[in-house]
Every structure is written in C-alpha cells, then in structure tokens.
Amino acid sequence: MTHDIALRTEDLEVTYTGNREVTALNGVSVDFAANKLTAIIGPSGCGKSTLLKSLNRLHEIQPNAEISGDVYLGDESVYDTDEPLPEIRRRVGYVPQKPTPLPVSIYNNVAYGPKIHGDHSKAELDDIVETQLRKVNLWEEVNDRLDAPGAELSTGQIQRLCLARSLAAEPEVLLCDEVTSALDPISAEQVEETLADLKSEYTIVMVTHSMEQAKRLADDVVFLYLGDLVERNDARSFFENPQNERTREFVKGHTAVEYDDADGADESEPESTTAQTVSAE
Numbered sequence: 676m677t678h679d680i681a682l683r684t685e686d687l688e689v690t691y692t693g694n695r696e697v698t699a700l701n702g703v704s705v706d707f708a709a710n711k712l713t714a715i716i717g718p719s720g721c722g723k724s725t726l727l728k729s730l731n732r733l734h735e736i737q738p739n740a741e742i743s744g745d746v747y748l749g750d751e752s753v754y755d756t757d758e759p760l761p762e763i764r765r766r767v768g769y770v771p772q773k774p775t776p777l778p779v780s781i782y783n784n785v786a787y788g789p790k791i792h793g794d795h796s797k798a799e800l801d802d803i804v805e806t807q808l809r810k811v812n813l814w815e816e817v818n819d820r821l822d823a824p825g826a827e828l829s830t831g832q833i834q835r836l837c838l839a840r841s842l843a844a845e846p847e848v849l850l851c852d853e854v855t856s857a858l859d860p861i862s863a864e865q866v867e868e869t870l871a872d873l874k875s876e877y878t879i880v881m882v883t884h885s886m887e888q889a890k891r892l893a894d895d896v897v898f899l900y901l902g903d904l905v906e907r908n909d910a911r912s913f914f915e916n917p918q919n920e921r922t923r924e925f926v927k928g929h930t931a932v933e934y935d936d937a938d939g940a941d942e943s944e945p946e947s948t949t950a951q952t953v954s955a956e
C-alpha cells in the first residue's frame with residue numbers, strides 16, 4: 676500500500692563541529708507518510724533528536740551544527756526556500772520533552788499564537804481555545820478555570836496544554852521528542868491517547884525510547900543506529916519481521932510483550948512493501 680508522503684529527507688548529513696567533531700546523521704533519506712504516526716527509535720546518541728530538529732531547522736539554534744542534504748515538506752524544500760523560518764516552524768511544529776507553559780492563563784497559552792498572527796474576535800478565540808483543548812482531551816479538566824495560570828496544572832496537563840498551543844498554530848506536521856518520558860504513567864497514558872486521536876489529522880513524527888509505546892502508537896517505524904538509517908517499515912512488519920540483524924537485536928533487547936493481533940489481520944505474510952533497509956556497519 677502506498678501513502679502520501681508529507682515530509683521526506685534526502686541524504687541528510689549533520690555534523691557538530693568543535694573540539695570533537697561528531698557526525699550525528701550520516702546521509703539519511705527517509706519518507707514520513709501523511710496523517711500517520713512514524714516512531715523514530717534507536718540507542719541513545721544515535722541521532723534521533725538531531726533528525727527531528729533538522730526537519731524544521733530547529734538544530735540551527737546550535738551554532739556548531741553543519742548540515743547538507745535536504746528536507747522536503749510536500750514538494751518544497753525547507754532549506755532552499757524564501758519562506759520565513761517562523762512560518763516553516765509553524766507548519767512543522769515541535770513539542771519538546773519538557774514542556775514549558777507561557778507565564779499566562781490556560782486560555783492565553785492556547786490563544787497566544789492566534790492572537791498574534793490573526794485578527795480574531797473574542798468569540799472566535801473562545802472557539803479556538805475550546806476546540807484545541809478538546810483535541811488534547813483537556814477541556815473537561817480545565818474549562819472551569821481557564822483564567823488560572825497555565826503553570827498551576829500538573830506536568831501531564833501542561834504537556835497536553837503545550838500540545839494544544841502547538842495545534843492552535845495549525846501545523847501540518849507535529850514533531851514530538853520523547854513527550855511522555857518525563858511524565859508519570861497515568862499522565863503518559865493520557866498524552867499517548869491524545870497522540871492516538873491526533874494522528875489521523877496530523878502527520879506525527881515521534882521519538883520514543885519505549886518499544887511498547889512505538890508498538891501501540893506507530894504506523895511506521897524508523898530505526899537509527901550511529902547516525903545511519905538501518906531500517907524503516909510499517910510497524911507490524913518492523914516488529915514481527917525485522918529485515919536487519921541489528922534491528923532484530925535492538926527490538927529483542929527492548930521488548931517485554933508480544934505484538935498484539937488486535938485487528939485479527941492475517942499474520943502469515945507481513946506487509947513489507949515499504950521496507951527500507953540499509954547496512955549500518
């Protein structure tokens with residue numbers, strides 16, 4: 676089955692210069708399917724965050740990062756473009772591991788972007804705030820205290836508030852870097868449920884250290900090892916029938932539960948038409 680490609684990298688190479696030069700990405704070419712959730716997995720330091728940040732040029736904040744290759748949002752390069760950087764980062768939003776609410780009310784945390792970028796009436800802003808808070812499953816928990824400071828919420832609620840703030844900018848792609856790893860199990864589950872709800876509407880690229888989370892949420896999985904793309908496949912084939920020995924070892928070492936055959940699909944012939952494997956010697 677083929678899917679529309681929302682975002683893709685072409686021979687992306689990122690090197691951090693300095694006393695010790697590190698090649699964090701070693702010529703990575705990978706597709707991200709539209710309205711799907713792609714999980715990026717791999718050992719610590721293998722380039723996951725670097726790949727994520729290079730998708731909306733966030734790595735440029737680090738002055739020692741050098742990049743070659745390209746990233747395409749649809750048909751347009753995000754590097755070779757006249758589009759202003761804030762607009763690229765609006766279209767490709769980034770949700771960090773540790774969310775920071777703005778020092779304003781819950782309402783204004785969500786309304787902040789629309790207030791700056793648009794000419795909205797109070798009723799329109801009310802509608803945006805309610806819609807986005809509902810999307811992240813937070814409306815029921817906060818609608819009686821929208822004027823309270825965002826910082827008063829629990830860490831899990833703040834993560835969902837920051838997701839709502841990102842969504843209010845109407846992005847096409849959401850980049851999520853370990854967004855549940857700093858949360859308690861119940862909050863993590865709530866954020867996970869939110870991402871599951873959002874993925875039919877947005878293209879989500881998510882870095883995770885949790886194999887179980889990748890199994891529960893991902894449509895596609897990308898495995899990085901020491902800056903190389905080792906394997907990319909649909910999640911079911913990836914976990915049930917890894918093509919590369921290194922993937923097999925990594926998945927085996929990080930997996931506690933079997934892949935759940937919840938939809939009763941035929942298991943005999945895992946779909947592998949989108950498999951992409953590269954030797955990472």
Ligand SMILES: Nc1ncnc2c1ncn2[C@@H]1O[C@H](COP(=O)(O)OP(=O)(O)OP(=O)(O)O)[C@@H](O)[C@H]1O
Nearest residue numbers: 691697699718719720721722723724725726737739
């Ligand atoms: N600003 C920087 N300057 C120098 N080296 C860096 C910088 N940022 C990252 N690196 C190096 O680049 C490599 C990839 O880092 P990156 O943060 O992308 O890995 P990661 O897979 O996200 O790791 P983790 O799972 O620990 O978050 C690592 O070797 C890291 O030390």
Ligand SMILES: [Mg+2]
Nearest residue numbers: 723724725882
């Ligand atoms: Mg990282």
